Amino acid sequence: MFTFIHAADIHLDSPLRGLSRYESAPAESIRNACRRAFENLVDRAIEEQVAFVLLAGDLYDGDWKDYSTGIFLKLQVGRLGQHGIRVFAVLGNHDAANKMTKTLEPPANMTILSSRRVETILADDLSVAIHGRSFGQGQVSDNLAAHFPAAKDGLFNIGLLHTSLDGREGHAPYAPCTVDDLRSKGYQYWALGHVHKYEVVSRDPWIVFPGCIQGRHIKETGPKGCVLVTVDGGAVKEVENIPLDVLRWAFCRVDVTDVADVRDVLNRVRRHMEAERDVADGRPIAMRIRLEGTTGLCDELAAYPERLEQEVRALGAEIAGEDLWVERVENAATNRMDLDSILSDDTVFGELLNEILATPGGPEAIGGLEQVIDDLRRKVPPEALRGASPLSLDDAEFIHGLVEEAKHLLVGRLLGAGGAR
DSSP states (O other): OEEEEEEOOOOBTOHHHHHTTOTTSOHHHHTTHHHHHHHHHHHHHHHHTOSEEEEESOSBSSSOSSTHHHHHHHHHHHHHHHTTOEEEEEOOSSSOGGGOOSOOOOOTTEEEOOSSSOEEEEETTTTEEEEEOOOSSSOOOSOGGGGSOOOOTTSEEEEEEEOOTTOOTTSOOOSOOOHHHHHTTTOSEEEEESOOSOEEEEETTEEEEOOOSSOOSTTSOSOOEEEEEEEETTEEEEEEEEEOOSSEEEEEEEEOTTOOSHHHHHHHHHHHHHHHHHHTTTOOEEEEEEEESBOTTHHHHHHOHHHHHHHHHHHHHHHHGGGEEEEEEEEOOBOHHHHHHHHTSOSHHHHHHHHHHTOOSSGGGSTTHHHHHHHHHHHSOGGGGSTTOTTOTTOHHHHHHHHHHHHHHHHHHHHHTTTTO
16 A cells, blocks of 8 residues: 655745735735645655655746746755655646746656656556656647556556646646546546646546645635545555645625625625634635625615725734735625616616616727726736736626726715715
8 A cells, every 4th residue: 555645736936926916915924825835745745654746737837037946846855855755747838848948957856757758657666657748838739648558557557647638617728638538548547737626537547636736816716735645456545635725715705685784794794704714724814705695785885995895804804813815805786676766767867877887898898998908008017917817907707897896886976976866
């Protein structure tokens, strides 16, 4: 019997670049978060006395700014080597061979599989064969799995591959393949990477995405980590999901239907915050709050979004101090019945509100909006436009959300000013 750890999507040195522009962000909690999560992985591997560690791509977030990233990796993998633990890795779309201009020789106990062909590594002492292939470039549209060899008889066969499989929401379709493609090889375990959410795709054979080890933005919520695999008698006995993250992201949808006052709204927010705090196991939390439902307070909530956001931030500070950071407050609450009565009035004010609410959400349908977005893109810092940033100006869904928020804000302020009279 032996155990091994399967991890992927480490993205060393990524988080700070994505979050540092937020003035109120918990800098101490997010600084080097991926490094500390990787240290947790190494600690757990040593604690479990695993035979080896598999890294299924995107160990790095891209080319290094300097050599400190590579030195950190050698330090941590070297710790594993001191305990006789080997590391086998493939490169993914973020750290593909053609993207890494700065390189250091990998530690002696680490093998990075070839990007030119499928490579098979034999661990004779464990009767294990590890088959894998790295990305040679950032965008791989070929089915790499098709070129993997058939399982070696009498060995525990592992496939190590960075892939979107048959497609996963939010992930580019790299090295696409099907579950049947993987099953046809006769392996006992497929160690996949690229998808940042933990998923057991199959148990016969085991096909697993461990997810990333550290959430980096609001689209990567919940526990993040690796899997610990136990092998006995040439078969998988257990696959355990192990959290490694040091900062947790949470997206709380708060139903404010029929709330009586703002205090009631905050009480509902409080319950969500406390629930997330209780399951975070002492980790700091970065949280987005979204108010939903129908309430007579809709206009009041929409009229002064900054005040609402500061009330929610203050509540977070009360509940968990610096360990709970409110990344954003979204107000999607509606007040349809009251608003309908005003919209049905044959008045100039009613016509104005009708025109505001009829504003389309898509950028292509609003005259001049694309030019405004282009102007904004030139003015904001480049780092504010990366990845899943709140300034995702190329994301039609994001722009639609901004337009809807603006409509709520404007209608709320007009009603609050007494325009209906």
